[in-house]
Amino acid sequence: MPALSARHLLTELAATQRRRLNLAVACGLLAGSLTLLQAALFAWIVSALLVNHQPLARTVPLFALWLLVLPLRGLFSYAQENLAQQASLAVRQRLRRRLVDHLVRLGPVRLAGYHSASLSYQVVEQIEALDGYYSRFRVQLVLAVLLPLMVLVISAYLDWLAAIFLLLAAPLIPLFMALVGMGAERLNREQFAAVSRLSGHFIDRVRGLTTLQLFGQTKRATHSVHAAADGYRQRSMRTLRLAFLSSAVLEFFASAAIAVVAIYVGFGLLGYISYGPADELTLFSGLFILLLAPEFFQPLRSLAQHYHDRAAALGAAERLADLLNQTPPATRGDTPPPALAPDADALLVLTDACVSHPGRGVVLGPVSQRLGRGETVVVTGASGSGKSTLLQLLAGFVAPDDGVRQSQRDLRFAWMDQRPLLIHATLANNLRLAAPEASDAALYQALASAHLSELLEHLPDGLETLIGERGSGLSGGQAQRLALARIFLSEAPLVLLDEPTASLDAHSEQAVMAALTMLPRAGRTLVIATHHPALIQLATRRWHIDHGRLKEIAHG
Numbered sequence: 205m206p207a208l209s210a211r212h213l214l215t216e217l218a219a220t221q222r223r224r225l226n227l228a229v230a231c232g233l234l235a236g237s238l239t240l241l242q243a244a245l246f247a248w249i250v251s252a253l254l255v256n257h258q259p260l261a262r263t264v265p266l267f268a269l270w271l272l273v274l275p276l277r278g279l280f281s282y283a284q285e286n287l288a289q290q291a292s293l294a295v296r297q298r299l300r301r302r303l304v305d306h307l308v309r310l311g312p313v314r315l316a317g318y319h320s321a322s323l324s325y326q327v328v329e330q331i332e333a334l335d336g337y338y339s340r341f342r343v344q345l346v347l348a349v350l351l352p353l354m355v356l357v358i359s360a361y362l363d364w365l366a367a368i369f370l371l372l373a374a375p376l377i378p379l380f381m382a383l384v385g386m387g388a389e390r391l392n393r394e395q396f397a398a399v400s401r402l403s404g405h406f407i408d409r410v411r412g413l414t415t416l417q418l419f420g421q422t423k424r425a426t427h428s429v430h431a432a433a434d435g436y437r438q439r440s441m442r443t444l445r446l447a448f449l450s451s452a453v454l455e456f457f458a459s460a461a462i463a464v465v466a467i468y469v470g471f472g473l474l475g476y477i478s479y480g481p482a483d484e485l486t487l488f489s490g491l492f493i494l495l496l497a498p499e500f501f502q503p504l505r506s507l508a509q510h511y512h513d514r515a516a517a518l519g520a521a522e523r524l525a526d527l528l529n530q531t532p533p534a535t536r537g538d539t540p541p542p543a544l545a546p547d548a549d550a551l552l553v554l555t556d557a558c559v560s561h562p563g564r565g566v567v568l569g570p571v572s573q574r575l576g577r578g579e580t581v582v583v584t585g586a587s588g589s590g591k592s593t594l595l596q597l598l599a600g601f602v603a604p605d606d607g608v609r610q611s612q613r614d615l616r617f618a619w620m621d622q623r624p625l626l627i628h629a630t631l632a633n634n635l636r637l638a639a640p641e642a643s644d645a646a647l648y649q650a651l652a653s654a655h656l657s658e659l660l661e662h663l664p665d666g667l668e669t670l671i672g673e674r675g676s677g678l679s680g681g682q683a684q685r686l687a688l689a690r691i692f693l694s695e696a697p698l699v700l701l702d703e704p705t706a707s708l709d710a711h712s713e714q715a716v717m718a719a720l721t722m723l724p725r726a727g728r729t730l731v732i733a734t735h736h737p738a739l740i741q742l743a744t745r746r747w748h749i750d751h752g753r754l755k756e757i758a759h760g
Contacts, residue, residue, distance in 0.1 A: 207529050210521035214334070217299060218342060221291035228291065228343045229350075231284035236351040236503070238277040240358065243495035245270045251488035284343065292338035296331050303327055303524065309532035311601035318527075322401075326524060333520040336513030348507040355500040362489045365480045366465055370500050373461030398439055402432050454508045458501040465497045543613035550574045551615060551698055551729055552598060557607035559593050568593045568752045570607055575731070577697070580724050582740050583733040585749035591733040594749065595619075595700045598731060618694045621702035624687030626678075631660075632667040634686065638694040646693060653722060654689035655715040656682065681712025688719050699723055701732045705739060717742065 360367035472482035558569030
């Protein structure tokens with residue numbers, strides 16, 4: 205499958221809202237047609253009064269029609285804007301769902317090289333940067349072709365020489381749009397990259413604020429954030445300077461072209477120009493052409509104003525397409541192997557499975573093992589031997605480059621490592637990450653299973669007590685046990701633990717180990733990667749990894 209490019213992504217998304225965008229174009233054409241009708245009515249009224257010397261009363265119906273066109277024109281302009289906005293909103297919602305689903309499929313291993321702040325910026329701000337492209341530029345691109353063509357046909361019917369003047373001036377605006385657009389697109393790419401770096405830079409300083417204070421580096425960190433922000437300011441000003449410069453150039457050429465048409469019409473009506481159709485100019489045709497000239501350039505000028513929306517969208521879409529081009533583990537290799545039967549004794553089976561990393565070759569395998577229900581498997585080995593890779597393979601975060609991984613269909617698993625994910629929210633909200641519909645009674649039971657009932661009794665707001673990001677306000681052991689309570693709450697049949705007791709004091713370690721012994725009794729399979737002798741004693745099976753090669757050690 206070819207890699208997804210920025211332009212292909214934008215076109216693909218636009219195709220999902222083709223109906224709304226086409227309706228917006230139709231409304232824009234109707235609004236433009238009514239503008240031309242107003243110009244024709246005004247020129248006819250002036251000609252009737254000044255040339256034909258008709259009484260004012262006879263022009264009242266024309267005035268009434270002219271006034272009637274005003275609200276209709278506004279109605280169609282509103283409909284155009286509303287339809288385009290709806291299309292833009294639908295596209296952004298669709299892309300955001302697609303991107304979030306893709307991030308879930310990639311898994312934490314593939315996303316390890318991305319900063320969380322950068323990913324958040326892409327999911328929120330970079331998708332929002334596509335708004336102007338779909339709500340303004342995409343529709344205006346079609347109108348900038350059809351409306352000037354309509355004006356050109358009418359002008360050619362009235363006076364072909366005036367139409368030639370308009371036709372000669374028309375390519376200047378798209379030419380300068382393209383020249384300016386290339387620079388704007390490059391600046392927008394640089395700006396999006398700078399904001400991503402700035403987001404990561406700032407959140408890293410916030411997360412490490414305690415450490416910076418302990419080592420007296422807060423002033424230096426403040427200066428570094430200020431310098432990064434100032435760099436972003438300078439890039440933003442360069443983009444704005446380019447936008448204002450391009451607008452000034454385009455306005456100059458449009459005004460010059462309109463002035464040329466006005467001079468031709470004026471001298472033609474005065475009789476100073478006798479070439480071509482100039483002798484046949486009347487007040488009606490001359491005034492109508494003068495009124496048409498600004499309307500000829502107006503769609504092009506609007507397109508030029510929105511051209512920066514296109515540059516911003518291309519800059520954002522390029523980074524989004526790069527992320528979407530990352531291949532999820534589930535799509536590697538040939539068709540996936542058949543799932544194990546729901547009533548099978550095994551939850552998961554590995555057959556000659558191997559995992560490779562770029563530049564390192566095979567880091568694990570071949571592995572042929574079977575995980576049964578209610579087992580406690582302890583994985584040991586030196587640091588870097590492949591224990592974490594094995595857990596990632598069991599979880600499905602990585603797919604085997606060779607061999608087969610089979611599991612029961614929709615196998616659910618729970619994951620906990622030595623740095624559990626806790627968010628800035630209440631205890632209840634952190635627990636419900638695993639079970640959104642869990643009742644308060646279930647939350648209390650999970651906390652009791654993880655030996656956190658005593659802590660809960662001392663908290664002022666109980667389950668509604670607010671904790672900081674990464675467990676700020678809790679000790680390391682309490683954070684580990686809170687993550688363990690979440691595992692109890694999930695009821696996933698497969699539990700994967702990576703050094704769950706690392707950095708815990710003796711009391712917290714004993715509490716966590718006591719809670720872990722309850723999981724296999726409920727028929728749940730437990731896989732623990734650890735060096736800790738006490739955790740090894742919990743095992744019913746023991747796997748040892750040495751330089752990526754796994755062997756089972758008799759455990760007794």
